[in-house]
Amino acid sequence: MQTQSSWTAWMRTNGVYFALLVFLIAFPFILGALTDSSPYGVARGDRMIMRGESVRWQAVFIEVYILAILAMSYNLLFGFTGVISFGHALFFGLAGYILGLMFIDHPDWDNNIAFLVGCVSAVLACGLLGLLMGLVTLRLRGVYFAIFTLAVAEMAFIFFGRLERTNAEDGFAMNQLPLWIDPSQNRLTFYYIALALFAFTFVFIRRLIASPTGAVFQAIRENEDRAQAIGYDTLRYKLFSIAISAMLAGAAGLLQVMLNKKVGPELLSVSYTVDPLLMTLIGGAGTLLGPIIGAAGLHLLEVFFRDSRITLGTTIIEVANIWQFLLGMIFIAAVIVFPYGVMGTWRRWRDSKPKSH
Amino acid sequence: MSLILEVENIHTFIGQFHILQGVSVTVPAGSTTVLLGRNGAGKTTTLKSIMGLTPPRKGRVLFNGKPIHGLRPHTIAQMGIGYVPEHRAIFKELTVHENLQIAERKAGDLARKEDFIFELFPDLKRLITLNGGNLSGGQQQMLAVARALVPDNHLLLIDEPSEGLAPVIIEHLMAAITKLAESLSVLLVEQNFRVASKLAQNYVIIEEGQSPLSGTMTDLMKDESLIHRYLGVA
Amino acid sequence: MNTSSRQNALVAAGVIIAVLLLVAYSNSSSMGNFGITVLSGLFQGMLLFLVASGLSIIFGLMDVLNLAQGAYFMMGAYVAYDVQHVGGVVDLTQVIPDPNLRFPLAVLGAILVGGGLGIILERGLLRPLYSRPVFQLVLTFGVSLVMIEIVKLIWTTTPYSWTEGFGVRDSFFILFDQRFSTYRIFVVAMGFALIIGIGLLLRYSRIGLIIRAGVEDGEMVQALGINVRAIFTLVFTLGSAIAAFGGAIAAPFLGASTTLGASSLLQAIAVVVLGGMGSYGGTAIGSLMVGLAISVAQAAAIGTEFAALPSITPMLLLILVLLLRPSGLFGTAR
Numbered sequence: 001m002q003t004q005s006s007w008t009a010w011m012r013t014n015g016v017y018f019a020l021l022v023f024l025i026a027f028p029f030i031l032g033a034l035t036d037s038s039p040y041g042v043a044r045g046d047r048m049i050m051r052g053e054s055v056r057w058q059a060v061f062i063e064v065y066i067l068a069i070l071a072m073s074y075n076l077l078f079g080f081t082g083v084i085s086f087g088h089a090l091f092f093g094l095a096g097y098i099l100g101l102m103f104i105d106h107p108d109w110d111n112n113i114a115f116l117v118g119c120v121s122a123v124l125a126c127g128l129l130g131l132l133m134g135l136v137t138l139r140l141r142g143v144y145f146a147i148f149t150l151a152v153a154e155m156a157f158i159f160f161g162r163l164e165r166t167n168a169e170d171g172f173a174m175n176q177l178p179l180w181i182d183p184s185q186n187r188l189t190f191y192y193i194a195l196a197l198f199a200f201t202f203v204f205i206r207r208l209i210a211s212p213t214g215a216v217f218q219a220i221r222e223n224e225d226r227a228q229a230i231g232y233d234t235l236r237y238k239l240f241s242i243a244i245s246a247m248l249a250g251a252a253g254l255l256q257v258m259l260n261k262k263v264g265p266e267l268l269s270v271s272y273t274v275d276p277l278l279m280t281l282i283g284g285a286g287t288l289l290g291p292i293i294g295a296a297g298l299h300l301l302e303v304f305f306r307d308s309r310i311t312l313g314t315t316i317i318e319v320a321n322i323w324q325f326l327l328g329m330i331f332i333a334a335v336i337v338f339p340y341g342v343m344g345t346w347r348r349w350r351d352s353k354p355k356s357h
Numbered sequence: 358m359s360l361i362l363e364v365e366n367i368h369t370f371i372g373q374f375h376i377l378q379g380v381s382v383t384v385p386a387g388s389t390t391v392l393l394g395r396n397g398a399g400k401t402t403t404l405k406s407i408m409g410l411t412p413p414r415k416g417r418v419l420f421n422g423k424p425i426h427g428l429r430p431h432t433i434a435q436m437g438i439g440y441v442p443e444h445r446a447i448f449k450e451l452t453v454h455e456n457l458q459i460a461e462r463k464a465g466d467l468a469r470k471e472d473f474i475f476e477l478f479p480d481l482k483r484l485i486t487l488n489g490g491n492l493s494g495g496q497q498q499m500l501a502v503a504r505a506l507v508p509d510n511h512l513l514l515i516d517e518p519s520e521g522l523a524p525v526i527i528e529h530l531m532a533a534i535t536k537l538a539e540s541l542s543v544l545l546v547e548q549n550f551r552v553a554s555k556l557a558q559n560y561v562i563i564e565e566g567q568s569p570l571s572g573t574m575t576d577l578m579k580d581e582s583l584i585h586r587y588l589g590v591a
Numbered sequence: 592m593n594t595s596s597r598q599n600a601l602v603a604a605g606v607i608i609a610v611l612l613l614v615a616y617s618n619s620s621s622m623g624n625f626g627i628t629v630l631s632g633l634f635q636g637m638l639l640f641l642v643a644s645g646l647s648i649i650f651g652l653m654d655v656l657n658l659a660q661g662a663y664f665m666m667g668a669y670v671a672y673d674v675q676h677v678g679g680v681v682d683l684t685q686v687i688p689d690p691n692l693r694f695p696l697a698v699l700g701a702i703l704v705g706g707g708l709g710i711i712l713e714r715g716l717l718r719p720l721y722s723r724p725v726f727q728l729v730l731t732f733g734v735s736l737v738m739i740e741i742v743k744l745i746w747t748t749t750p751y752s753w754t755e756g757f758g759v760r761d762s763f764f765i766l767f768d769q770r771f772s773t774y775r776i777f778v779v780a781m782g783f784a785l786i787i788g789i790g791l792l793l794r795y796s797r798i799g800l801i802i803r804a805g806v807e808d809g810e811m812v813q814a815l816g817i818n819v820r821a822i823f824t825l826v827f828t829l830g831s832a833i834a835a836f837g838g839a840i841a842a843p844f845l846g847a848s849t850t851l852g853a854s855s856l857l858q859a860i861a862v863v864v865l866g867g868m869g870s871y872g873g874t875a876i877g878s879l880m881v882g883l884a885i886s887v888a889q890a891a892a893i894g895t896e897f898a899a900l901p902s903i904t905p906m907l908l909l910i911l912v913l914l915l916r917p918s919g920l921f922g923t924a925r
Contacts, residue, residue: 151906162899328737434816
């Protein structure tokens with residue numbers, strides 16, 4: 001009796017998520033069956049070629065997972081702790097560079113070892129960097145941290161854009177990925193790893209927010225002075241939030257360079273700060289599902305409209321050309337009229353309804 | 358007896374906190390009324406609500422019979438209400454002269470009021486070129502009150518003028534306020550009961566965001582138990 | 592800020608400038624070379640001041656860090672370039688064939704566009720958000736990005752270099768066997784005039800009085816019967832117009848490119864933090880220091896592999912200031 005009722009309770013709170021996860025796991029095969037393409041790609045001799053609808057959409061979903069992890073990391077810092085960062089691209093890109101440099105500097109190491117060491121050191125480096133930046137500026141007003149991250153991210157962008165060792169602005173290809181995870185050979189495996197990381201991030205953040213630490217994060221966001229007056233060392237909590245956020249962003253960055261098998265300064269560009277900010281805003285800052293909805297929504301929209309065009313009288317506009325502009329306008333509109341985002345507005349609507357007994 | 362100020366049952370929120378839960382105050386024209394009560398009861402918030410700095414969500418505020426609740430602070434000020442906040446709030450980077458100048462609402466205000474102001478606060482004349490930040494606490498308080506006298510104000514809202522000041526300075530301040538109250542109405546917030554009782558003809562007790570009791574100062578002075586109950590040690 | 596810390600700050604500023612000049616001198620092959628570096632430093636410092644002054648005053652007065660200031664600078668450069676040259680959105684080459692006459696119009700156009708965009712931003716977008724400062728910062732960030740996109744749409748992503756020669760721009764004089772551009776001197780002189788002019792305005796006019804008081808305590812200014820919001824709009828518009836003006840007069844030398852937005856913004860932020868947020872004098876001195884530092888770095892980086900040094904100098908300065916004295920030289924710890 002006991003086990004049965006706790007089962008149903010679990011299903012009620014988590015059933016939807018569980019169902020979604022099952023769907024995402026089965027997705028490559030479902031799509032493969034529907035479009036008559038193999039989720040493993042097409043074999044050409046002893047190599048695989050990524051041809052076919054299933055593998056193509058796996059890539060799209062992997063991109064969504066990456067953006068979702070990045071957005072969730074941003075949301076943890078901004079939405080839940082109330083700290084603005086204008087330099088998240090720094091963690092995203094730096095992680096990729098560290099992994100790439102690991103391969104460049106140690107060509108003699110076994111691929112798997114270089115890969116593992118590279119990933120771990122990249123994530124740790126991001127966390128450390130986040131901590132350092134926080135130590136310097138979090139004691140001051142929030143705007144200082146924001147401009148500090150902006151400055152450091154821009155500096156990194158310029159620096160890596162000129163570094164000869166990494167081929168300056170062209171970047172370099174990363175061909176030494178272990179075969180089992182190489183998305184150009186074993187995309188399905190990579191898909192499941194990305195999905196696993198995505199699910200882990202969600203569950204982890206959900207647990208963290210529900211914990212006492214998470215409650216302090218939110219108290220800091222509401223009114224930091226009051227939280228301090230109660231007795232919390234807000235600096236320590238903010239530093240913790242940044243470290244986690246930075247590490248998650250770095251993990252997302254690692255997935256990105258693995259997917260593209262290329263490392264370049266564009267990973268440090270401001271768009272990787274704007275995208276998670278925008279996705280978090282539109283999806284709903286300070287909610288758990290918000291960043292995921294924002295990431296999935298915006299990215300899928302872009303994929304669908306990427307190749308279309310709009311005709312106004314005699315002029316034809318390629319959507320791809322004005323996409324950044326549209327994104328910017330959506331950004332502004334979101335800040336002014338839609339600051340709570342999809343999940344936020346839904347929550348307020350739900351909370352304002354009279355409770356029925 | 359006309360009422361220069363009528364505050365009717367105002368509710369004011371700061372964030373989610375319901376600070377004022379139905380405060381009512383009246384100030385008869387030409388008199389001085391004092392808001393009494395413990396720390397945190399809502400006295401400063403009442404003044405700020407009247408001034409429009411923390412506008413009331415419910416209730417009405419009438420100035421000479423005209424509703425001023427919901428108006429922007431600068432509009433309310435222009436109607437003839439002067440505000441002397443807690444902790445002086447003079448501009449430290451501006452000189453005494455500039456502090457007075459900025460309070461002008463019509464050209465020539467300061468020229469007309471200069472004599473009256475320096476008669477009340479002769480020290481200010483001597484310090485006229487000093488920066489506000491270089492003045493002592495007492496001098497800053499006098500400047501803050503003087504500043505409210507520059508334009509043609511009919512009602513002054515003064516918040517805890519005696520706070521942190523030496524007794525001798527307080528005496529001087531009290532004399533000045535008594536003098537200016539001859540031509541202006543005053544709504545005072547004052548924790549120091551001795552000062553309050555000397556300056557005000559009427560009182561309103563603010564307790565936990567409400568105004569449970571009001572009346573004339575002479576009646577209050579006779580009732581020791583009331584003083585102890587609402588004000589702690591007198 | 593009391594007089595002793597102000598004196599300390601002035602001494603510190605003097606020391607820093609002296610050190611920079613010394614480094615420049617020891618690095619220079621000749622007196623003429625040194626002069627070029629100093630002039631270039633003053634020139635860039637003045638341009639920085641045009642962007643940073645708005646940033647500092649707006650922040651002191653309204654508590655908003657207007658991240659769009661850099662974008663106004665960039666916009667000013669593009670508008671000036673467009674008006675001056677053939678083609679583009681506005682083509683005046685037939686109407687006003689003399690380039691010397693066209694240039695003032697180009698600059699005027701930039702000022703009008705900058706001011707216009709400033710009004711739109713302040714009244715249309717920022718006002719609804721006064722109660723939520725976090726979103727104001729995010730908004731100005733978004734606006735700066737949108738402005739870059741708009742520029743790309745109108746003028747493409749290819750940077751423009753100024754090709755129209757005209758009298759003032761091309762003339763030069765010889766000193767210490769070196770060519771000094773008259774135009775740079777002109778900009779520096781005008782910059783000084785502006786610094787002094789704005790300073791006088793702040794000290795002796797009623798608007799200046801209100802602004803100085805508002806930087807200290809905006810609520811009290813309101814309680815005195817002054818409509819601060821109108822002042823906000825005025826200050827904001829002036830700030831954006833002046834920043835656009837800066838971009839316009841810089842354009843003959845720097846051209847017009849979309850990277851101007853980010854680089855001028857970050858440099859201006861470094862100036863404002865170094866000088867002290869909300870301090871006018873601090874911004875003026877800070878502009879000089881950062882301009883000089885960038886010029887020294889540029890001179891030092893010639894021929895070495897540290898070609899990126901000048902671009903990251905302002906950020907290094909910013910990091911240094913935040914580590915040592917976050918309130919800046921003349922700011923009050925808030």
